[in-house]
Amino acid sequence: MKKIKILILVTRIALGGLFVYAGVQKFIPKPPRPTTEQGVELPDHVVKIKAMIGGLKGTDYFWPQLGVVEIVCGLLLISQLYALLGAVILVPISLNIFFFHLFLEPHDVGELVMTGFYFLVNLALLAYDYPKLKFAFLTK
Incomplete structure (x- = not known):
């Protein structure tokens, strides 16, 4: 279990660093x-x-806003405290x-595989934190 937590930590930092750089x-x-x-x-x-x-x-606002x-x-991903929020917001961005x-x-x-991998990593981070998210999707 400890190895999985370390893997998640490293994954969040790597994906977060990638998006900070891209922004x-x-x-x-x-x-x-x-x-x-x-x-x-x-x-x-x-x-x-x-x-x-x-x-x-050309819109003069969207490109900087995306950045x-x-x-x-x-x-948010690098911070670890709000990593789930960062991962949720990044889903539509990484999908696009x-x-x-x-x-x-x-x-x-190569680009297709790499961007697909980023999207799957983002989904894997959400899957890891699914217990924290399920209350938003499953109501009794």
Whole structure:
């Protein structure tokens, strides 16, 4: 039982650190990419990715908001005291990250496996704390 608690502790810290890092990255400006030559047609999946990310960034509020939520939830996971709250809030975020790669980059198997693993780890953390959550879902 003690080994499982240590594994959960390490998992929370690792997943929390990953989301803190990802959230901070949303606030670091990226250098502009060189423009593609006129007449060069981009692959369909690249056009969809640019449209989606461009739309999220174009609102001027969603991309930074997503970064703040990732940072806060990552810190909640690292804190251990509020790790369950962080894991619950991260479920839709990690699911959408997985779906992004599943539907827009299905050819990149490494990213797909990695993001699927993050989502499953998040679900495993919830499963571990299910006794604390079940009162919210099961009423008598």
